[in-house]
Amino acid sequence: MSTLLHAHHISKSYGDVSVLKDISLEVETGEFVAITGPSGSGKSTLLHILGGLDAADAGTLLFEGAPYPATSRDIDIFRNQSLGFVFQFHHLLPEFTALENLCMPGWIAGRKDMEARARHWAKALGVDHRLDHLPGALSGGEQQRVAVARALVHDPKLLLADEPSGNLDSQRSSELFDILHEVRRHSNVAMIVATHATEWAEKADRSLHLSDGAWRI
Ligand SMILES: Nc1ncnc2c1ncn2[C@@H]1O[C@H](COP(=O)(O)OP(=O)(O)OP(=O)(O)O)[C@@H](O)[C@H]1O
Numbered sequence: 001m002s003t004l005l006h007a008h009h010i011s012k013s014y015g016d017v018s019v020l021k022d023i024s025l026e027v028e029t030g031e032f033v034a035i036t037g038p039s040g041s042g043k044s045t046l047l048h049i050l051g052g053l054d055a056a057d058a059g060t061l062l063f064e065g066a067p068y069p070a071t072s073r074d075i076d077i078f079r080n081q082s083l084g085f086v087f088q089f090h091h092l093l094p095e096f097t098a099l100e101n102l103c104m105p106g107w108i109a110g111r112k113d114m115e116a117r118a119r120h121w122a123k124a125l126g127v128d129h130r131l132d133h134l135p136g137a138l139s140g141g142e143q144q145r146v147a148v149a150r151a152l153v154h155d156p157k158l159l160l161a162d163e164p165s166g167n168l169d170s171q172r173s174s175e176l177f178d179i180l181h182e183v184r185r186h187s188n189v190a191m192i193v194a195t196h197a198t199e200w201a202e203k204a205d206r207s208l209h210l211s212d213g214a215w216r217i
């Protein structure tokens, strides 16, 4: 195992509210890390910073030993190549089929092999039989699995997921966990998942608890 992500002494405030207080985290290649904590404890803020979507006020971020890119253009490239994102609500484009949703980011980037990749990941997530449907014709669990396939379709090294099962019932949540676990076994993608689901926290390789912007031991 090698260290994929180093976050050292990350702090973040909004105005005079200190949201993250000297947070450090290391994630290994292929590791599945769950982050739990009460509402407002800073989980989403931390994921946004790790994902280069927001800047920390202090601290260092290294990916495969190299500092995160300094310019927003280079951050965009890094994010598009190396990271995948899943959110609580799937954010699929309603007027495009599941297949088109999976291919769209790659098509925009000018990639030619998207359809084969999309079909591969749809199969891995168990939604390959639903590819010709619009998102509105899929169940909530299927929509979320398409969203996860979309986050993985470019083979990221790190998947960042913010409450991916927050909108699913406990059975669908459990199914989604099992699928991600299986995906991780086959692809070696690391996953950092903010979750309220105790089952996810218990089954992850490692579970960390945020409390008021600091790790609670
Ligand atoms: N853009 C912002 N401007 C001001 N305050 C913010 C901003 N984003 C987050 N905060 C504050 O930072 C704190 C942490 O928010 P964050 O969304 O990271 O919590 P969370 O742990 O993800 O909560 P939840 O479980 O409800 O999603 C909260 O007090 C929130 O109000």
Ligand SMILES: [Mg+2]
Residues within 6 Å of the ligand: 043, 044, 045, 162
């Ligand atoms: Mg949140």
